[in-house]
Amino acid sequence: MPPRDIIIDTDPGQDDAAAILLALASPEEINVLGITAVAGNVPLPLTSKNTRIVCELAGKVDVPVYAGCASPMTRDLVTAEHVHGKTGLDGPVLPDPIMPLQDTHAVDFIIETLRSRPTGTVALCPLGPLTNIATALKRAPDIAGHVQEIVLMGGAYFEVGNITPAAEFNIYVDPEAADIVFKSGIKITVMPLDVTHKVLVTPTRIKALRDTQTKVCSAMADMVDFFERFDTDKYGSNGAPLHDPCVTAYLIQPDLFTGRHINVEIETQSDLTLGMTVADWWGVTDRAPNAMFMGDVDAQGFFDLLTERLARL
Numbered sequence: 001m002p003p004r005d006i007i008i009d010t011d012p013g014q015d016d017a018a019a020i021l022l023a024l025a026s027p028e029e030i031n032v033l034g035i036t037a038v039a040g041n042v043p044l045p046l047t048s049k050n051t052r053i054v055c056e057l058a059g060k061v062d063v064p065v066y067a068g069c070a071s072p073m074t075r076d077l078v079t080a081e082h083v084h085g086k087t088g089l090d091g092p093v094l095p096d097p098i099m100p101l102q103d104t105h106a107v108d109f110i111i112e113t114l115r116s117r118p119t120g121t122v123a124l125c126p127l128g129p130l131t132n133i134a135t136a137l138k139r140a141p142d143i144a145g146h147v148q149e150i151v152l153m154g155g156a157y158f159e160v161g162n163i164t165p166a167a168e169f170n171i172y173v174d175p176e177a178a179d180i181v182f183k184s185g186i187k188i189t190v191m192p193l194d195v196t197h198k199v200l201v202t203p204t205r206i207k208a209l210r211d212t213q214t215k216v217c218s219a220m221a222d223m224v225d226f227f228e229r230f231d232t233d234k235y236g237s238n239g240a241p242l243h244d245p246c247v248t249a250y251l252i253q254p255d256l257f258t259g260r261h262i263n264v265e266i267e268t269q270s271d272l273t274l275g276m277t278v279a280d281w282w283g284v285t286d287r288a289p290n291a292m293f294m295g296d297v298d299a300q301g302f303f304d305l306l307t308e309r310l311a312r313l
Ligand SMILES: [Ca+2]
Pocket: 010, 011, 012, 013, 015, 016, 040, 041, 127, 128, 244
């Protein structure tokens, strides 16, 4: 099988960094056509800078990086410095990037790439709020028919919420964008908190990263150490969840994950439950399935893959 062509849409974020590094370390399975930055965990100037920091950490300075939307479609931006630190990549000391940002806007890059390549050959991998993807779909509805698949991190059912009691951060920040994506008719695979909260960076798993004695794995371990402190306090678990790399791990080894093909709708009205992914896990409605909603993961298999691949960089 030739590698899958993908566009990563991201708001780094230490876990975004893990997802990007995993993709860039896996050229046999994944060909990264470009990386588009979006406002989310931290504002756009930082996410577009952090994306390039991560590419340079991986030694992949030729990957084109595009800046996208600076704020959600209709709302003010909500950020998550309380989790990721002031820069979004707090933890290791990494140099400012030298590689340039592309001049093209991320939304234009997404549209042009999908239109110029054969239909059904490009997958979109959103790791942050869905603003860039939904803006592209709104501006160029024809591209929906060109996307091979969207594999995204976002939402929750059994784990409910992490930014509010009812909503996961990526969906909460831009629920109108999420609503557009989930109603697009595109094949969607979702990595919700139900999965990512099982992917815990325990001390043993951090040690496995450090034991490789590579620059990339050490930086990753430093990043994980940083936000691990926050999440362990919050959840009281034996290590923090590593959300976004579930997306790129799925592209490499889909059998690590299991889920259900179900209907998922986005709450865009209620103040109380804004951004909730209303997932019909039990099939209690007749609403048509629109997403493969993952529910379980082989967590150790995931960490073995992540560590082995990042050590290659
Ligand atoms: Ca993210």
